[in-house]
Amino acid sequence: xxxxxxxxxxxxxxxxxxxxxxxxxxxxxxxxxxxxxxxxxxxxxxxxxxxxxxxxxxxxxxxx
Numbered sequence: 001x002x003x004x005x006x007x008x009x010x011x012x013x014x015x016x017x018x019x020x021x022x023x024x025x026x027x028x029x030x031x032x033x034x035x036x037x038x039x040x041x042x043x044x045x046x047x048x049x050x051x052x053x054x055x056x057x058x059x060x061x062x063x064x
Contacts, residue, residue, distance in 0.1 A: 001038055001039070002041050003038075005037065008038055008040075008041045011045075012026065012052070014045070015052070016049075016052075021056070024055075025052050025055055028055035028056065029052075040052055
């Protein structure tokens with residue numbers, strides 16, 4: 001897990017190069033408390049990606 005939002009933001013950019021998806025995820029994350037926000041960034045890149053996609057209805061279908 002990351003210690004601050006800046007580290008998490010960098011990981012978000014690494015995992016989701018598409019700006020549109022990244023902005024939607026960032027918007028959904030900003031609706032959560034700052035403490036809970038970092039809980040989405042636990043595990044390896046694949047785990048983080050799958051967890052973040054739960055914030056976007058229907059986006060999990062991209063993985064099938």
